[in-house]
Amino acid sequence: MTQYRVFSLIALIIGGFLAYFVWSTQADPASPYRFKLGLDLAGGTELVYKADMSQTPRGEQDDALSALQGVIERRVNLFGVAEPLVQTEQASTLSGITEDRLIVDLPGVTDIKAAIAALGETPTLDFRLATTSTSSGQATSTVTFVPTGLTGRYLESAALEFGSGATAGLAAPQVLLNFDTEGGELFEQITRENVGQTLAIFLDGQPISIPVIQEAIPGGQATISGNFTAAEARDLVRNLNFGALPVPIELQNSSAVGPTLGAAAIEAGVVAGSIGFIIVALFMIAWYRLPGFIAAIALAEYLAFMLAVIKVVPVTLTASGIAGLIISVGMAVDANVLIFERTKEELRGLPGQGGKSPREAVHIGFSRAWTAIRDGHLTMIMSGIILFWLGTSIVQGFALVFVLGVLASFISAVTLSRVFLLAIVPDVRPGEEESRSWRFLLSSGIRKN
Amino acid sequence: MFIVAHRKFFFWLTGLILAAALGAIALWGLPLGIDFTGGSLLHIDYQTERPPLTVIQEQVATVPVGAVSVRAFGDDGITIRSRTLSQEEHDAVLAALSKNAAPVELAYTSVGPALGSQFTSKALWAIAAVALLIVLYIAFAFRRVSRPVPSWGYGLTVVAMLAIDIIVPAGFFAAYARFTGAEVDSLFIVALLALLGYCVNDVIVIFDRIREHLARNEREGIREEFEETIGKSIDETITRSINTSLTVALALIALIYFGAEATRTFALVMLVGVVAGTFSSITRSAPLLIPLANWFKK
Numbered sequence: 001m002t003q004y005r006v007f008s009l010i011a012l013i014i015g016g017f018l019a020y021f022v023w024s025t026q027a028d029p030a031s032p033y034r035f036k037l038g039l040d041l042a043g044g045t046e047l048v049y050k051a052d053m054s055q056t057p058r059g060e061q062d063d064a065l066s067a068l069q070g071v072i073e074r075r076v077n078l079f080g081v082a083e084p085l086v087q088t089e090q091a092s093t094l095s096g097i098t099e100d101r102l103i104v105d106l107p108g109v110t111d112i113k114a115a116i117a118a119l120g121e122t123p124t125l126d127f128r129l130a131t132t133s134t135s136s137g138q139a140t141s142t143v144t145f146v147p148t149g150l151t152g153r154y155l156e157s158a159a160l161e162f163g164s165g166a167t168a169g170l171a172a173p174q175v176l177l178n179f180d181t182e183g184g185e186l187f188e189q190i191t192r193e194n195v196g197q198t199l200a201i202f203l204d205g206q207p208i209s210i211p212v213i214q215e216a217i218p219g220g221q222a223t224i225s226g227n228f229t230a231a232e233a234r235d236l237v238r239n240l241n242f243g244a245l246p247v248p249i250e251l252q253n254s255s256a257v258g259p260t261l262g263a264a265a266i267e268a269g270v271v272a273g274s275i276g277f278i279i280v281a282l283f284m285i286a287w288y289r290l291p292g293f294i295a296a297i298a299l300a301e302y303l304a305f306m307l308a309v310i311k312v313v314p315v316t317l318t319a320s321g322i323a324g325l326i327i328s329v330g331m332a333v334d335a336n337v338l339i340f341e342r343t344k345e346e347l348r349g350l351p352g353q354g355g356k357s358p359r360e361a362v363h364i365g366f367s368r369a370w371t372a373i374r375d376g377h378l379t380m381i382m383s384g385i386i387l388f389w390l391g392t393s394i395v396q397g398f399a400l401v402f403v404l405g406v407l408a409s410f411i412s413a414v415t416l417s418r419v420f421l422l423a424i425v426p427d428v429r430p431g432e433e434e435s436r437s438w439r440f441l442l443s444s445g446i447r448k449n
Numbered sequence: 450m451f452i453v454a455h456r457k458f459f460f461w462l463t464g465l466i467l468a469a470a471l472g473a474i475a476l477w478g479l480p481l482g483i484d485f486t487g488g489s490l491l492h493i494d495y496q497t498e499r500p501p502l503t504v505i506q507e508q509v510a511t512v513p514v515g516a517v518s519v520r521a522f523g524d525d526g527i528t529i530r531s532r533t534l535s536q537e538e539h540d541a542v543l544a545a546l547s548k549n550a551a552p553v554e555l556a557y558t559s560v561g562p563a564l565g566s567q568f569t570s571k572a573l574w575a576i577a578a579v580a581l582l583i584v585l586y587i588a589f590a591f592r593r594v595s596r597p598v599p600s601w602g603y604g605l606t607v608v609a610m611l612a613i614d615i616i617v618p619a620g621f622f623a624a625y626a627r628f629t630g631a632e633v634d635s636l637f638i639v640a641l642l643a644l645l646g647y648c649v650n651d652v653i654v655i656f657d658r659i660r661e662h663l664a665r666n667e668r669e670g671i672r673e674e675f676e677e678t679i680g681k682s683i684d685e686t687i688t689r690s691i692n693t694s695l696t697v698a699l700a701l702i703a704l705i706y707f708g709a710e711a712t713r714t715f716a717l718v719m720l721v722g723v724v725a726g727t728f729s730s731i732t733r734s735a736p737l738l739i740p741l742a743n744w745f746k747k
Contacts, residue, residue: 252561261555265709276703323712330700334693341689372657376650383579383646
């Protein structure tokens with residue numbers, strides 16, 4: 001019994017510490033452990049792009065996708081957002097077609113138009129060889145451009161320079177491209193093998209410069225001398241430096257939430273959570289008496305633990321996640337209900353036999369309720385995991401909190417409540433006078449038992 | 450023994466509820482939201498006073514974007530649903546609304562049609578996968594039980610229960626959507642999946658007790674009618690079945706009354722599911738084993 005009392009004391013102290021941690025980190029605006037709010041609560045914009053990989057060879061798709069992510073991250077940072085999040089996602093449909101997506105979260109940005117514009121301006125750059133094919137039946141020839149594999153991915157930097165243009169003595173603006181090592185070698189190889197042919201430079205799918213290769217160009221530099229004005233050339237250099245996209249992207253989903261809606265949702269969540277907690281705790285105390293009171297304390301510890309875990313992991317809270325947390329408060333006492341009902345039964349005993357002593361009844365109540373608790377919690381975790389697989393951020397926000405909550409309530413019910421109860425309930429024989437009052441405290445419902 | 454004795458009545462009652470739910474779905478259908486079909490959803494707030502919906506409807510109609518639904522949301526807000534809008538169309542709609550009022554766009558969501566249809570198939574697979582996993586798990590957890598119903602018989606019974614857990618809230622939603630204009634969104638699927646995982650709990654509690662009684666009877670050589678065992682098990686577990694659901698229902702009611710607007714419909718569907726699931730678990734799950742046992746005896 002001393003042992004259980006020591007454990008109880010430790011559990012209470014840890015619970016108090018967790019509650020203090022949750023409260024103090026939330027009160028301090030600079031704390032790194034403040035709740036991480038999802039876009040639906042904090043306000044912000046989410047953009048989902050589809051990356052068009054049809055022109056990218058299979059083996060290079062992963063590279064291209066991470067290059068794309070890097071480029072977009074640079075763009076987003078220039079846009080000036082506090083904690084942007086750029087993720088890539090490979091979604092495979094059941095028909096086996098995979099789709100590469102780029103998800104951009106911009107907290108605090110509610111001007112969806114400006115956000116799309118800032119990301120969308122990024123040019124795609126690639127080099128294509130012109131091949132002239134003459135169809136036999138006709139005299140006309142058509143020019144087709146074949147991608148060479150040299151794209152903006154290999155671009156290290158771009159610079160503006162003024163070449164010796166022939167126009168009216170003025171120097172014509174040119175854009176100087178510096179490739180990285182790999183890109184430089186590729187460029188040299190392409191120019192060496194195709195001397196005399198046309199190597200067109202495509203920007204956003206349009207040819208902007210169609211020079212003829214005079215000789216192999218080593219050194220990894222190329223010059224675009226389109227008919228730029230100085231301003232156009234400057235913009236192009238800026239955009240290329242921000243990052244030329246290795247693959248084209250297409251906007252699929254967009255959503256923006258203003259800050260007022262989120263603030264109202266948080267407030268409502270706190271109110272609903274507090275009221276939910278209080279009525280569940282009151283119900284437990286009213287129906288289960290002493291064990292109910294202990295369950296209420298275990299529930300408070302459970303809540304402090306859940307909130308601390310959400311902060312430390314950190315789990316991004318969404319409106320659906322808050323709903324999941326509130327529902328989990330109702331579910332967390334489930335195991336307690338099973339245990340207390342069982343304890344009461346053991347106290348009463350089978351017809352014809354005497355009941356167990358209070359302490360014994362608590363012991364048996366826990367061990368006999370175990371199989372039902374295990375089976376019930378496992379099925380809930382299974383459905384939670386499948387929910388998480390289902391995907392979208394709203395669903396995952398709920399699923400994560402749900403699974404965490406089920407796990408935590410599992411642990412709190414079979415350890416905390418048990419230790420607390422065993423720390424209090426004394427070892428008295430069923431017949432003794434003192435036993436009667438303990439029987440009353442451990443019973444439940446409206447009947448006097 | 451009340452429930453087992455009157456199990457015919459409860460069979461019919463559950464059948465009636467089920468028929469009503471199926472009827473609601475067949476009659477009104479489940480209107481799919483933009484998460485499934487793709488489309489755009491604008492959530493707009495008029496700071497002071499909302500113009501009549503017909504006026505707003507006319508304003509939106511000046512932008513050629515096809516069929517558009519405008520609904521009131523809260524006191525001064527509206528939601529506008531349409532097919533997936535381009536950036537220009539989105540701007541045009543906002544401009545049209547701002548003609549003689551100063552609305553604020555609270556939220557804007559746009560889902561491409563391709564993603565929507567992917568979500569639909571994923572959601573259906575998820576529901577099937579959860580149901581299958583639960584059935585397999587139950588069959589596994591009750592593997593030691595073989596008489597008078599083999600363990601997969603318990604799994605089979607659970608399938609029937611899970612069907613009710615899905616159909617009743619879905620039927621409720623069909624009726625609810627008919628009168629409020631709500632649409633099936635991803636949270637609705639979340640509610641169904643969470644219900645599948647949760648409602649099976651009550652069934653497990655009863656089955657667990659049957660398992661315990663059967664094991665004891667076998668050990669101590671007690672002969673007992675299967676009907677008797679089931680009736681006893683239900684009676685002994687009915688308080689905990691009700692109480693576990695009651696605590697969740699209390700939390701859900703708090704969520705419905707005080708919680709965020711965004712999760713209200715979700716909580717309502719969960720509440721209906723929890724109540725219906727508990728009722729059917731208590732009155733139907735174990736009694737269903739009786740005809741099954743008779744069938745195996747033959």
